[in-house]
Amino acid sequence: MSATVLxxxxxxxxxxxxxxRVARHIADRLAAGENKIVAVVSAMSGTTGNLKAVMLDVNKQASPSTLDAALATGEMLSACLLEAAISRLTISVTSLNGYSLGIRTDSSFGRASIESVDPTPIVAALQEHQVAIAAGAQAVDQSGSLTFLGRNSSDLTAIVIASMLGEHACEIYSDVPGVYTADPYLIPGAQLVxxxxxxxxxxxxxxGAKVLHYRAVEYAEKQAVxxxxxxxxxxGAVVGTIVTDHGDTRSVTVARDTAVVSCASFAERDDLRALLDRQDISSICLEEKDGASICITSDIDFAVRLVQLTGTRSISIGSRTVVTEIDSSGLRVHLxxxxxxxxxxxxxxxxxxxxGAVSEPLGSRKAKQRSPYSSLLIRGNNVGGNNA
Incomplete structure (x- = not known):
């Protein structure tokens, strides 16, 4: 079945x-002649962090499966709100979450990997409705437990759905129109690519670039999306960047609060690097005055938990900001x-x-914003107290 995936x-x-506002955009697309639309949604900006903080306030040792189930509720609420907004426009709409999307993963809670997909539920939803809304970043494992695909991974959900439906393109909407040579909120002169x-x-x-999730990009390349x-x-909508098989650029990225694990020996560090490589987690080996260490730049929460589970005699786990130069000759990393x-x-x-580069203005905002409603599901204050 043909459908536009947003x-x-x-x-x-x-x-x-x-x-x-998003509902009206979808209505305009339908009025312009598009037949069916799948809208994949993220949680309100800041919600996932709030949910995690509350869970860890309640129990610092909460199981990874419980955390996954809790974090997924942010996208579920977002899907329900968009469904309500679209139905108000008298458009036939339904919403699906991880239990009903037809995406199966392994049981690597915190950053599950996709093992199989079944388009049947989404196709059935589109046969009955004009619009299907999908809660992003979630799926189920083979036992039916809810799994989380990782922070900022709704992109991956959208690409997977586009591929499931046989679509060759997927539209990703964010607060910037596309990929820049640097974070346009941090670097004057950042150029739209x-x-x-x-x-x-x-x-x-x-x-460190946040506009697209790397696993979504990998999946898109594999499936030619x-x-x-x-x-x-x-x-209206502004197109900024198209991601395809070609197009190179020089860029600089900034990754704040990366994890730096100091190890007892170089051999221990090398073993840790091998473990992270097997899990497709990006890391950089460091050789500092105080010994061997490794800097983890992607999937940090998941990676730190892996490190802790190995029983590695790490001296400490700290954080740094990593600045990376990327060009055709490779990477140059600065901590x-x-x-x-x-x-x-x-x-x-x-x-x-x-x-001398001059960037196009991004409006009045000087930094990425979090929603003041990101605690709509739950507040992190007075957990366990008497306030209702």
Whole structure:
């Protein structure tokens, strides 16, 4: 069945009225002649972090499966809100969550990997309705337990659904229209990239770029799904970047709060690096004055839990900010303890790459925003107290 697949990130839903804005965009698409639409949604910006904090306040040793079930509720609520907004426009709509999407994973709670897909539930939903809304970042394992695909992984859900339906393109909406040569909220002069190769944006994503999830990019390349990056403005949708087989660019990324694991020996560090490589987790080996250590730049929560489960005699687990230069010759990594110094370094590197570059304005916002409604599900204060 032919359907247009759209994914709306958490930055699309800063306020409850934003669900109406997205609903109107979907209604406009249908009115323009599109027959069926699948809308994949993220949780409101900031919700996942709030949910995790509350869970760990209740029980710091909460099981990974319990955490996955809790974190998935953010996307479930977002799907329900968008369904309500669309149905208000008298459009036939339904919503699906991880239990009913037809996506099966392994049981690696926290960052589950997809093992099989079945388009039947989504096709059935589209046969009955004009719009199907999918809660992103979630699926079920072979025993039927809810699994979480990882932080910011609703992109992956959208690409998987597009592939399941035989679609060759998927539209990803965020607060910026596409891929930039650096974070446009941090780096003056960041340049919008009209077209970029899967491998290039995957490298950027693994080292701090947030516009696309690296596992979504990998899946899209494998399944030949073109990614169209967009933003939804008051004047309609703006196309910024198309991700395809070709298109190279130089860029600089900033990854804040990466995990640095200090090991008791170089051999122990090498064993840890091998474990992370087997799990497709990006890491950098460091040789510092105080011994051997490794810096983890992707899937950090999941990776730290893996490290802890190995019983590795790590000296400590700290954090750094990583600035990475990416170009055709490879990667050059710079570690900084001070975040502001890291930003300053990234700006210097980008100025060297693109001297005198001037960026297009992104509006009045100076930084990525979290929704003031991100605690709509639950508040992190006074957990276990008397407040209802």
């Amino acid at each position: 994914k709306f990130g958490g930055s699309s839903f800063l306020h409850p009225e934003d669900y109406g 009209p077209e970029i190769a899967y491998g290039t944006i995957e490298q950027m994503s693994r080292h 073109t990614i169209v990056c967009k933003s939804l403005t008051r004047n 900084q303890e001070d975040y502001e110094r890291a930003i300053s370094l990234a700006r210097q590197i980008h100025e060297r790459m693109y001297p």
